Amino acid sequence: MGESDGVELMNRLTITSIGLSTTLLLLLAVVPLSLYGASNLGGKAGSFLRVGVGAEQIAMGDAGAASVHGSALWYYNPAQLPFQEYKRVNLSLRQMAFDRSIIETGYSMALPPNAGLSIGFLRAGTGNVELRDANGVKYDDITQSDNLVFGSFALAPIQKLAVGINLKWMFQMYPKLTADDKTFYGYAMGIDGGVMYLPLTNLRFGVTVQDFDTKYSYQPSEVWRDESGQTEDPFPTMVRIGGSYDPIKDLTVVGDAVINYDQVKSLADGWSPHFGAEYRYSAKYHSEFALRAGWNGAHPTFGLGLSYDYRGYVMRMNYAYIISDIEPSGSHQVGWCFEFGGDER
Helix, strand or coil: CCHHHHHHHHHHHHHHHHHHHHHHHHHHHHHHHHCCCCCCCCCCCCHHHCCCCCHHHHHCCCCCCCCCCCCCHHHHCHHHHHHCCCEEEEEEEEEECCCEEEEEEEEEEEECCCEEEEEEEEEEEEEEEEEECCCCCEEEEEEEEEEEEEEEEEEEEECCEEEEEEEEEEEEEECCCCCCCCCEEEEEEEEEEEEEEEEECCEEEEEEEECCCCEEEECCHHHHCCCCCCEEEECCCEEEEEEEEEEECCEEEEEEEEEEHHHCCCCCCCEEEEEEEEEEEECCCCEEEEEEEEECCCCEEEEEEEEEEECCEEEEEEEEEECCCCCCCCEEEEEEEEEECCCCC
């Protein structure tokens, strides 16, 4: 290794130390605040939409309202889509305790000169749920799932400002729950809206309103065989206000304040801070390694990323580890992303 290579390596190590130290200091400063975070959302409808989607963003504390980079821009802020450089196909899997899992797949792209779109599917469900009779004897296994089909569109009327919208159709499935042993369904339509502003090339701000006036609708009469009418189960409306900053080329710091609009009058349960950082190291043979860490409002998060670029075709693998109070070993999320149609680097 030459002297210049040694100097470059020391510079990179110094930058990495600064980035991780900054993240740790922010973590120590915000942990007490997060004790007052939005924690009373368990049991509310649509909980599968409040645990994050993209492995990159989840590893950085589930913050992404203004990240621009990542495989789940539609989820955190659809207004980010016009600033996407490549066409992108992605697939992610999150495995959790109690046979729970979340699978998401989608396609997104920018539409020249100033728009973007995304389409995809998300499924959150459980497996091997045991059915038992009145005597406690098991007689069958079933699965339960929440399913989401989404379409997103965004437009940038001026170069540094964009607005976007998600249209979501959701259906919930409970097999063998009705009186005649058929599948019981709940349905919902949802809308998200977002705004993105880029005052500088390395500074971004975003605001997203998620699940505005969204609610599941059920027909209990299918289960009880009575004259009961339609039942509705509303989703809490969530607001994300976030920003991201690149102090240097290979370091990105992100942060979101996630606000539960239905509880905004209560400081104790109305919001939670999410923040994190990503450091990227460009290696040989057009490959890049990413190290990520953050705080998701309740626990620290960690993750890694690896990408390979071959003449403008980019393959990305991402991993996130999430600590949880109810999962002894935490949960894991992996993501695969294929990008194409961008400028050759």
